[in-house]
Amino acid sequence: MNLTELNRIATAMVAPGKGILAADESSGTIKKRFDAIGVESTETNRRDYREMLFRSKDAMSQYISGVILYDETIWQDAKDGTPLVKLIEQSGAIPGIKVDEGTQALPMCPGELVTIGLDKLAERLKKYYERGARFAKWRAVIDIGSGIPSMTAISVNAHALARYAALCQAAQIVPIVEPEVLMDGDHDIERCHEVTSRVLNKTFQELRVQRVALEGMVLKPNMAISGKKCAKQASVEEVAEKTIRMLKACVPAAVPGIAFLSGGQSDEEATAHLNAMHKLGPLPWGLTFSYGRALQAAPQKAWSGKAENVAAGQSAFSHRARMNGLASKGEWQSSLEKKAA
Ligand code: 5MM
Numbered sequence: 001m002n003l004t005e006l007n008r009i010a011t012a013m014v015a016p017g018k019g020i021l022a023a024d025e026s027s028g029t030i031k032k033r034f035d036a037i038g039v040e041s042t043e044t045n046r047r048d049y050r051e052m053l054f055r056s057k058d059a060m061s062q063y064i065s066g067v068i069l070y071d072e073t074i075w076q077d078a079k080d081g082t083p084l085v086k087l088i089e090q091s092g093a094i095p096g097i098k099v100d101e102g103t104q105a106l107p108m109c110p111g112e113l114v115t116i117g118l119d120k121l122a123e124r125l126k127k128y129y130e131r132g133a134r135f136a137k138w139r140a141v142i143d144i145g146s147g148i149p150s151m152t153a154i155s156v157n158a159h160a161l162a163r164y165a166a167l168c169q170a171a172q173i174v175p176i177v178e179p180e181v182l183m184d185g186d187h188d189i190e191r192c193h194e195v196t197s198r199v200l201n202k203t204f205q206e207l208r209v210q211r212v213a214l215e216g217m218v219l220k221p222n223m224a225i226s227g228k229k230c231a232k233q234a235s236v237e238e239v240a241e242k243t244i245r246m247l248k249a250c251v252p253a254a255v256p257g258i259a260f261l262s263g264g265q266s267d268e269e270a271t272a273h274l275n276a277m278h279k280l281g282p283l284p285w286g287l288t289f290s291y292g293r294a295l296q297a298a299p300q301k302a303w304s305g306k307a308e309n310v311a312a313g314q315s316a317f318s319h320r321a322r323m324n325g326l327a328s329k330g331e332w333q334s335s336l337e338k339k340a341a
Helices: 003-013 027-036 043-054 057-062 084-091 121-131 151-170 189-209 236-250 267-278 293-303 307-327 334-340
Strands: 019-022 064-069 094-098 103-105 113-115 135-142 174-181 257-260 286-291
Touching: 003 064, 003 094, 003 135, 003 174, 003 257, 019 293, 019 307, 027 043, 027 293, 043 057, 043 084, 043 293, 043 307, 057 064, 057 084, 057 307, 064 084, 064 135, 084 094, 113 135, 113 151, 121 151, 135 151, 151 174, 151 189, 174 189, 189 236, 236 267, 257 267, 267 286, 267 293, 267 307, 267 334, 286 293, 286 307, 293 307, 307 334
Parallel strands: 019 064, 019 286, 064 094, 094 135, 135 174, 257 286
Antiparallel strands: 103 113
């Protein structure tokens, strides 16, 4: 393992002003997104949509540091025959790959999930590296509810995240470690803060046990935030303050960067929260976005599966990428959104 190189890539993934595009929706998830805009989820439509994003010059060259791909996408070629991975590289961004294989019910723990995909992972990573992937992603899902999460769910998911991360580093691939505590439910921000802290502490404990080099990874956490159905929604300032307090307590400074998931927040909320956190600096790690929905909802709507809307889709994507790029430096203002509208 060349840790200097892993650290160089991890640092580039969280460079100030840039963040990660999570375009790794599995076939089931992208179908849901396409259903919402009335587009059939065929292999060609998925390719055309993602090609539109990766050919968005402004966004990709200025505000996107890396793209997380799904297995299907990493092997696909653009309409003109150029591999999609090459399009990403040519824009200056780093290609990455989702390597988990989704979740399964966790035995003995009703309502809880464990992420799978460790079997033959070393072989798969080798092929992905040869294709150009320089980082990977694995997402663990932790739900908050009555009596959950159990310590069992937190523990087995942290163990799998660390097994995955160690395999990635051995294959010279930077692991994005994503333990997502869902924002579904009516819990308040305090409960999210408490559960996420437990999950992060356990995850870093496992990473250490399994000898993962913290300097060669990126953390992708949720923010400390109110549950979607909670009657009392925390303010932007409170989310920023609690999230930074939580991360400072749980994430070692050796980690080069933290890139948030958006988790169902609105586009503008996700941007405002990241921006507000940068007002609380200096911070010990790079802090940016790795958004899926909060970067793609607008371009999906603008595109709606029509070739004549490609320019509109790209401009919607570039706008969100720019807004989040500014937020990653604490330079975003809501008036910039209004001006663009
Ligand atoms: C883009 O969505 C990713 C894939 O999810 P599925 O495996 O369920 O299709 C997801 O892992 C994503 O990378 C993160 O959760 C962040 O996405 P959001 O939309 O929460 O920012």
